[in-house]
Amino acid sequence: MGKPSDLVQGTLDLLILKTLSLEAKHGWAIAKRIQQVSGEVLQVQQGSLYPALHRLEQQGWIRAKWMESETGRQAKFYSLTAAGRRQMEQETANWNRLSAAIDLVVEQA
Amino acid sequence: MRWTDKLRMRLEMLLHRGRAAERLDAELEFHLEQQIAENIAAGMSAEEARYAALRSFGNATVLREQARETWSWTRLELLLRDVRYAARGLARAPGFSVIAIAVMTLGIGATVTLFTIVHTVLMQPLPFPDQDRLMAIYEADIASPAGNHPVAGGTYLSWQQRNHSFEQMGVTTRGMAYNLSSAGGQLPERVQAEAVSWQTLAVLGVHAVRGRLFLPSDDGYASPKTAVITWGFWQRRFGGTPEAIGSTLLLDAEPFIVIGVLPRWFAWSDAKVQLLTDVMPQIPEQVMESHDAHNFHVIGRLRPGVSPAQARVDLSTISAQERKLYPDGPVHDAANVHPLLQDEVREVRTPLYALLGATGCLLLIACLNVANLLVARGAARRREMAIRTALGGGRGQRIRAQVTESLLLAGTGGALGTGLAAGALHWLLSVRTDLPRAEAVHLDGMALLFAVGITALCGISAGLAPALMDDDRQVLQTLQEASRSHSGGRSRVRVRRALLTLEVGLTVVLLIGAGLLLRSYEQLRAVRVGCVTHNVLTMGLTLPDAQYKTQEQKSDFLRQLAARVRGLPGAEGVGMTTMLPGAGAGEDDAFVIHEDPALKKGAYLDAMIRWVNPEYFEAMGIPLLRGRTFAQNEGPGRSAYAIVSESFVKQYSAGRDPIGKHIDDANNGPLDAKTAASNEIIGVVGDTLGTLYWTAPAPTIYYPLYGGLRGDVSLAVRLAYDPLQAARPVQEVIAGLDRNLPVTDVLTMEQIIGQSMLDSSFDATLLALFAGVSLALAAVGLFGVLSYIAAQRTTEMGIRMALGAQRETVLRLMLRDGMGPALLGLGLGLAASAGTARLIRSMLYQTRPFDPGVFAMVATLLLAVAALACVVPAWRASRLDPVQALRME
Numbered sequence: 001m002g003k004p005s006d007l008v009q010g011t012l013d014l015l016i017l018k019t020l021s022l023e024a025k026h027g028w029a030i031a032k033r034i035q036q037v038s039g040e041v042l043q044v045q046q047g048s049l050y051p052a053l054h055r056l057e058q059q060g061w062i063r064a065k066w067m068e069s070e071t072g073r074q075a076k077f078y079s080l081t082a083a084g085r086r087q088m089e090q091e092t093a094n095w096n097r098l099s100a101a102i103d104l105v106v107e108q109a
Numbered sequence: 110m111r112w113t114d115k116l117r118m119r120l121e122m123l124l125h126r127g128r129a130a131e132r133l134d135a136e137l138e139f140h141l142e143q144q145i146a147e148n149i150a151a152g153m154s155a156e157e158a159r160y161a162a163l164r165s166f167g168n169a170t171v172l173r174e175q176a177r178e179t180w181s182w183t184r185l186e187l188l189l190r191d192v193r194y195a196a197r198g199l200a201r202a203p204g205f206s207v208i209a210i211a212v213m214t215l216g217i218g219a220t221v222t223l224f225t226i227v228h229t230v231l232m233q234p235l236p237f238p239d240q241d242r243l244m245a246i247y248e249a250d251i252a253s254p255a256g257n258h259p260v261a262g263g264t265y266l267s268w269q270q271r272n273h274s275f276e277q278m279g280v281t282t283r284g285m286a287y288n289l290s291s292a293g294g295q296l297p298e299r300v301q302a303e304a305v306s307w308q309t310l311a312v313l314g315v316h317a318v319r320g321r322l323f324l325p326s327d328d329g330y331a332s333p334k335t336a337v338i339t340w341g342f343w344q345r346r347f348g349g350t351p352e353a354i355g356s357t358l359l360l361d362a363e364p365f366i367v368i369g370v371l372p373r374w375f376a377w378s379d380a381k382v383q384l385l386t387d388v389m390p391q392i393p394e395q396v397m398e399s400h401d402a403h404n405f406h407v408i409g410r411l412r413p414g415v416s417p418a419q420a421r422v423d424l425s426t427i428s429a430q431e432r433k434l435y436p437d438g439p440v441h442d443a444a445n446v447h448p449l450l451q452d453e454v455r456e457v458r459t460p461l462y463a464l465l466g467a468t469g470c471l472l473l474i475a476c477l478n479v480a481n482l483l484v485a486r487g488a489a490r491r492r493e494m495a496i497r498t499a500l501g502g503g504r505g506q507r508i509r510a511q512v513t514e515s516l517l518l519a520g521t522g523g524a525l526g527t528g529l530a531a532g533a534l535h536w537l538l539s540v541r542t543d544l545p546r547a548e549a550v551h552l553d554g555m556a557l558l559f560a561v562g563i564t565a566l567c568g569i570s571a572g573l574a575p576a577l578m579d580d581d582r583q584v585l586q587t588l589q590e591a592s593r594s595h596s597g598g599r600s601r602v603r604v605r606r607a608l609l610t611l612e613v614g615l616t617v618v619l620l621i622g623a624g625l626l627l628r629s630y631e632q633l634r635a636v637r638v639g640c641v642t643h644n645v646l647t648m649g650l651t652l653p654d655a656q657y658k659t660q661e662q663k664s665d666f667l668r669q670l671a672a673r674v675r676g677l678p679g680a681e682g683v684g685m686t687t688m689l690p691g692a693g694a695g696e697d698d699a700f701v702i703h704e705d706p707a708l709k710k711g712a713y714l715d716a717m718i719r720w721v722n723p724e725y726f727e728a729m730g731i732p733l734l735r736g737r738t739f740a741q742n743e744g745p746g747r748s749a750y751a752i753v754s755e756s757f758v759k760q761y762s763a764g765r766d767p768i769g770k771h772i773d774d775a776n777n778g779p780l781d782a783k784t785a786a787s788n789e790i791i792g793v794v795g796d797t798l799g800t801l802y803w804t805a806p807a808p809t810i811y812y813p814l815y816g817g818l819r820g821d822v823s824l825a826v827r828l829a830y831d832p833l834q835a836a837r838p839v840q841e842v843i844a845g846l847d848r849n850l851p852v853t854d855v856l857t858m859e860q861i862i863g864q865s866m867l868d869s870s871f872d873a874t875l876l877a878l879f880a881g882v883s884l885a886l887a888a889v890g891l892f893g894v895l896s897y898i899a900a901q902r903t904t905e906m907g908i909r910m911a912l913g914a915q916r917e918t919v920l921r922l923m924l925r926d927g928m929g930p931a932l933l934g935l936g937l938g939l940a941a942s943a944g945t946a947r948l949i950r951s952m953l954y955q956t957r958p959f960d961p962g963v964f965a966m967v968a969t970l971l972l973a974v975a976a977l978a979c980v981v982p983a984w985r986a987s988r989l990d991p992v993q994a995l996r997m998e
Contacts (some may be wrong), residue, residue, distance in 0.1 A: 026136075026139065027136060027139075027140050028139065028140045028143040028144070045167070046137070046140060046165075046166055046167065046172055047167055047171070047172050047175065050133075050136070050137065050140075050172060050175070050176045051172075051175040051176045051178070051179050053176075054133075054176045054177075054179040054180060055179035057118075058118065058122075058179055058180060058181055060115055060118065066132075069139070071146070073139065073142070074135070074139075075136075075139050076132065076135070076136045076139070
């Protein structure tokens with residue numbers, strides 16, 4: 001199992017944006033969600049997750065809000081901004097093109 | 110995201126950094142809690158769950174750092190951290206910091222001051238449109254083209270009619286002054302002025318802010334006299350009211366109509382000028398059309414695309430033609446054309462550049478010294494640096510820390526230095542009153558930019574040198590070395606020696622420059638003033654032509670004045686002259702000696718012309734060497750006599766007795782003579798101080814004051830007591846004769862002589878000050894390096910002495926170590942001085958650029974100081990107790 005840093009550059013950003021596209025989540029939930037959906041293949045380390053979240057926030061693609069979590073404790077919830085949604089769509093398209101291309105090479109070469 | 114959101118985010122990160130950090134901690138804490146909760150849910154004990162969570166979490170500090178790095182302003186934060194560390198480091202070594210900051214302050218302050226002056230005075234364009242096309246035009250001779258002579262009216266008119274290079278030309282007469290009569294409750298005063306032709310202001314491209322400027326119709330010889338006033342004069346004298354236009358000013362008792370006001374920014378050649386008058390109605394037609402009465406300064410505006418060189422050829426051709434038409438008189442045969450800006454600053458150019466060069470040297474020495482101190486400090490902190498490296502500090506980080514430290518020193522020095530510069534400028538401008546364009550000098554944006562620039566340059570260069578020497582490949586060695594002191598750090602010593610050699614070399618250059626200037630000042634002081642200067646009161650007065658219409662009226666007034674002042678208690682002599690010794694160039698004129706063989710066609714002699722009363726020589730203590738002085742009754746129409754000075758005899762009479770010969774002088778002599786007057790030489794007197802402080806005594810002709818009076822007279826009263834106490838009684842005597850006559854420049858003779866010497870002594874003193882400071886800096890540098898080397902070699906010396914080395918041997922060894930760089934620097938400095946001394950040649954008076962005395966003295970002085978700086982550490986090393994030294998391990 002590779003660490004996300006081994007993933008194609010920028011993929012973690014896409015995973016985070018995609019995860020946030022349905023609803024606002026805090027950092028822990030984002031990591032859990034990626035892990036679950038990927039069938040426990042992708043484990044996002046905190047050392048990658050939080051710098052990535054802060055970077056996305058600085059770039060204005062996600063915005064943060066302090067809200068009460070399911071356990072009743074204050075937690076920092078991230079949600080997608082309009083710019084973030086556009087960015088996600090663009091990166092998704094990129095990803096699709098790239099993975100299709102890689103598939104082709106892997107299948108036929 | 111919209112830019113407003115981005116801005117909000119940036120502000121948030123800038124202003125609430127602490128809160129953001131807390132939130133980051135809370136966020137990470139929350140994550141940890143979630144992990145623990147999950148672990149417990151998976152069946153772990155509370156303690157086990159916590160440890161497992163922490164393990165998976167990794168290094169929390171690093172995580173926090175990584176998250177923070179994505180924030181904006183991180184660079185700023187890092188910078189602030191560096192500055193904080195550097196400040197803390199410097200505060201731990203206050204002695205070092207204070208010295209380094211003081212050195213930087215001095216260097217930067219001096220350089221910024223001189224830069225501001227040089228930039229404003231020499232480089233800033235004149236405030237006139239297309240100022241690069243404005244030219245100052247002089248007459249010249251093909252035989253000696255370097256000389257710039259004032260222009261004769263006739264030549265000016267010929268140029269104006271026949272040149273093809275200039276759009277427009279105008280004349281001015283510099284250095285005029287009028288008695289302004291009292292009016293409307295305001296006191297009479299003496300105002301500085303310039304008389305110009307109507308074209309002059311058009312050439313400059315100036316427009317009136319009120320009224321109008323001169324028109325061709327004002328330029329007639331019979332036109333009413335008109336004046337244009339400066340903004341300052343308008344405010345002061347008229348309260349800025351529009352009624353000023355059309356009003357009448359009484360200047361030298363003659364009415365001038367005020368026709369316009371100049372813009373506020375107008376300042377040209379002399380800031381003291383209060384008003385401009387039209388020159389034409391004030392001078393006789395024959396003077397304006399003469400080719401041999403050189404009275405005017407000429408300026409012109411070049412046609413676009415014409416170069417000054419082309420214009421020079423053009424005007425020279427016309428002058429050469431004029432010369433053919435007038436082969437007899439002092440008529441010049443060429444012209445010189447200089448850009449107006451260069452022309453105005455010619456006199457101060459070399460001194461200013463020399464001073465700027467000196468301050469540059471001083472700054473370089475300051476930088477070298479700070480670099481040297483930083484190297485020493487670096488040596489003391491090698492262990493600290495090695496530990497930092499061992500703990501993972503990168504080389505880049507350490508270099509940044511060092512440079513930040515020296516930038517902090519330079520920055521503090523720069524800020525203080527700029528403050529120093531503001532003060533120094535104020536002082537300099539009040540002392541150096543001869544500086545042209547001084548009114549425009551102030552610390553402007555350009556100067557501040559320069560200050561910031563050199564501060565950064567100093568900080569970086571002084572910090573980088575020692576920082577780059579630091580080599581992290583030797584960490585282990587250093588850590589080991591520190592526990593066993595020995596003569597390590599050879600490369601450091603080598604760098605410090607090189608820096609020191611440079612420093613000594615620069616100091617030598619400065620010392621020699623200062624030495625040469627001081628020597629030439631000494632020569633100046635040795636010049637015989639040639640007259641009494643102690644207890645002599647002087648003042649100037651002008652008898653207006655309109656009021657004193659005839660020669661008799663003027664000489665009667667002056668005779669009465671002399672008699673009444675002579676009658677004051679304590680007055681020992683009353684002299685009157687048109688120009689006091691040392692007060693300036695004054696009038697000069699061309700002449701020939703009638704009895705001598707005829708000169709080459711068109712050649713002529715030139716001498717200073719002074720008009721004096723009969724008692725002048727006796728009152729001023731100027732010795733009468735031969736013949737007699739003027740008689741009391743040698744008044745208008747009754748005199749054709751002249752007295753000449755000793756240097757006149759040497760230069761123009763080949764040392765033979767000139768008494769009885771005649772001086773043929775076209776312009777001077779009894780006023781009733783219409784042609785070149787012949788004046789018989791009746792006496793020879795001693796020389797007095799030259800016209801300007803750096804010139805040798807000039808050949809001088811004295812004519813009787815009562816015989817052909819000029820407008821301005823200086824009164825010199827020799828007294829038995831403090832001359833300034835007599836100022837009031839003498840002024841009362843003058844007021845008793847004419848209530849409306851203002852007096853000017855009430856000074857003692859000592860003040861006049863002092864003023865004329867001040868400028869040269871000023872430059873020398875300033876340069877000597879710089880040289881002194883750099884000598885002190887070099888001495889400190891030598892002392893520091895030697896002490897450092899001595900301290901490093903303590904063990905070695907201990908061993909040598911334990912093995913039987915004599916104290917003298919150790920002393921010699923240490924001295925050789927220190928004197929090496931000093932001698933090398935001295936050699937380099939002497940060689941460099943040979944080049945720089947040539948640059949200041951024009952500032953020297955009777956002093957050769959390679960004055961062996963100065964060179965020898967500087968070498969001796971420097972060696973003495975270097976030896977002194979070396980002796981203390983060397984002596985200390987030789988007094989070592991070998992046992993103690995070895996135990997210091």
